[in-house]
Amino acid sequence: MLSNTEKTMEKIVNLCKNRGFVYPGSEIYGGLANSWDYGPLGVEFKNNVKRAWWKKFVQCSPYNVGLDSAILMNPEVWVASGHVGGFSDPLMDCKDCKTRHRADQLIEAQAGISPNGWSDQQMMDFIKEKGISCPECGSKNFTDIRKFNLMFKTFQGVTEDAKSEIFLRPETAQGIFVNFANIQRTTRKKLPFGVGQIGKSFRNEITPGNFIFRIREFEQMELEFFCKPGTDLEWFKYWKDYCHNWILSLGIKDENLRLRDHDPKELSHYSKATTDIEYLFPFGWGELWGIADRTDFDLTQHQEHSTKSLEYFDQEANEKYIPYVIEPSLGADRVALAFLCEAYDEEEVGEGDTRVVMHLHPALAPYKACVLPLSKKLGEQAGKVYERLADLFPVDYDDAGSIGKRYRRQDEIGTPFCITYDFESAEDGCVTVRDRDTMQQERIAIDALPGYLGDKMHF
Numbered sequence: 529m530l531s532n533t534e535k536t537m538e539k540i541v542n543l544c545k546n547r548g549f550v551y552p553g554s555e556i557y558g559g560l561a562n563s564w565d566y567g568p569l570g571v572e573f574k575n576n577v578k579r580a581w582w583k584k585f586v587q588c589s590p591y592n593v594g595l596d597s598a599i600l601m602n603p604e605v606w607v608a609s610g611h612v613g614g615f616s617d618p619l620m621d622c623k624d625c626k627t628r629h630r631a632d633q634l635i636e637a638q639a640g641i642s643p644n645g646w647s648d649q650q651m652m653d654f655i656k657e658k659g660i661s662c663p664e665c666g667s668k669n670f671t672d673i674r675k676f677n678l679m680f681k682t683f684q685g686v687t688e689d690a691k692s693e694i695f696l697r698p699e700t701a702q703g704i705f706v707n708f709a710n711i712q713r714t715t716r717k718k719l720p721f722g723v724g725q726i727g728k729s730f731r732n733e734i735t736p737g738n739f740i741f742r743i744r745e746f747e748q749m750e751l752e753f754f755c756k757p758g759t760d761l762e763w764f765k766y767w768k769d770y771c772h773n774w775i776l777s778l779g780i781k782d783e784n785l786r787l788r789d790h791d792p793k794e795l796s797h798y799s800k801a802t803t804d805i806e807y808l809f810p811f812g813w814g815e816l817w818g819i820a821d822r823t824d825f826d827l828t829q830h831q832e833h834s835t836k837s838l839e840y841f842d843q844e845a846n847e848k849y850i851p852y853v854i855e856p857s858l859g860a861d862r863v864a865l866a867f868l869c870e871a872y873d874e875e876e877v878g879e880g881d882t883r884v885v886m887h888l889h890p891a892l893a894p895y896k897a898c899v900l901p902l903s904k905k906l907g908e909q910a911g912k913v914y915e916r917l918a919d920l921f922p923v924d925y926d927d928a929g930s931i932g933k934r935y936r937r938q939d940e941i942g943t944p945f946c947i948t949y950d951f952e953s954a955e956d957g958c959v960t961v962r963d964r965d966t967m968q969q970e971r972i973a974i975d976a977l978p979g980y981l982g983d984k985m986h987f
């Protein structure tokens with residue numbers, strides 16, 4: 529089994545392009561930098577990632593409900609949230625090769641420390657003092673830091689003036705905060721409760737890259753969990769463990785994960801505690817999931833700016849207060865990339881023979897099984913097995929080439945089971961099921977297949 533540092537992004541990206549997981553965006557027009565399209569396998573896979581999140585964070589949680597709020601919001605929302613004034617990255621240009629960089633990322637990459645919470649001046653001083661250099665040309669000749677707002681701006685309606693200016697949301701969370709009172713009133717939920725949402729977000733990133741790790745149009749899976757002030761640190765721990773377990777249960781190894789607590793100097797001014805769950809990508813450690821205790825900051829801001837009360841009446845305590853919020857925020861594309869990196873493997877099978885295999889958890893695999901007739905003559909009966917299963921799960925059908933070649937094609941796209949219909953199948957009502965990971969085969973009754981596959985998808 530390859531370790532994560534032995535895997536290369538090049539091989540993973542090529543597999544994704546060649547097998548229809550992810551294509552470069554607008555490719556026939558020469559592409560659009562850092563935009564990607566999910567192909568036939570990619571859309572199934574990414575939907576499975578989102579479903580797996582929804583299942584555990586909304587469906588199975590006794591506390592949480594879901595929401596799907598609009599991408600375009602009243603611009604005042606972004607004033608209240610702090611995004612208009614503060615959602616910017618520290619940008620620096622290399623005066624020699626003219627490349628553009630994020631000062632915080634240069635420090636992190638070259639000095640190995642996180643400058644979260646530092647002022648621009650502190651970063652500039654540090655860069656000069658430690659001789660941080662341009663990763664492209666090695667020069668130390670940088671411009672001063674300029675602030676660059678990451679929100680995409682456009683216009684609503686026919687007039688393109690300041691009054692019709694509108695933003696594409698840079699996070700889904702604010703849609704939850706502005707609906708807090710609606711949701712609480714209509715569901716009659718008592719604290720603690722949470723609201724989960726999956727949706728597109730847009731950030732005009734200065735340095736996008738590393739395939740789908742950092743893109744300008746991406747999807748987030750966010751939970752805003754509202755609780756009584758004073759209970760927040762307990763819930764912070766609860767959700768941190770819950771997130772960690774979710775990711776382990778879908779096949780990511782703990783050795784490729786690290787939970788990094790922000791130290792007090794690094795914390796945002798409104799946050800009491802923040803932990804990032806980081807993953808060891810082939811290009812190094814990267815943030816996967818940000819989990820933060822945001823106190824009552826967001827609801828207080830919206831209460832002030834909207835002048836609508838966002839207080840909660842606690843019947844038991846007979847008091848009113850603004851709830852505290854715990855926010856676990858995860859990028860769907862970013863965690864999809866982590867699952868792809870984790871799953872990718874090249875294995876020796878027999879002398880001088882290797883196979884490429886994606887060990888995706890069955891819940892995430894684009895196809896749960898592939899039905900293979902041993903001979904084309906068995907196509908009609910095998911087709912019936914396929915139809916029966918296709919009604920329940922996404923499954924593939926392949927009758928081209930030798931069984932060995934067909935297995936390899938399915939291994940490469942992560943199909944966990946290959947189901948061979950052979951000349952005995954009509955008589956004994958059974959098929960041979962081959963397991964992708966162990967390559968072991970077992971004989972299973974056709975009638976038992978739905979239950980067999982269903983059990984394997986559990987996590």
Ligand SMILES: Nc1ncnc2c1ncn2[C@@H]1O[C@H](COP(=O)(O)OP(=O)(O)OP(=O)(O)O)[C@@H](O)[C@H]1O
Nearest residue numbers: 733741742743744746815816817818857858859862
């Ligand atoms: N440009 C992006 N492309 C893909 N996913 C993203 C992007 N920006 C954020 N995310 C995802 O959304 C999550 C929450 O967003 P958050 O604002 O906390 O990120 P961030 O701390 O700004 O990330 P980074 O430091 O990597 O820019 C991140 O942990 C990540 O999984």
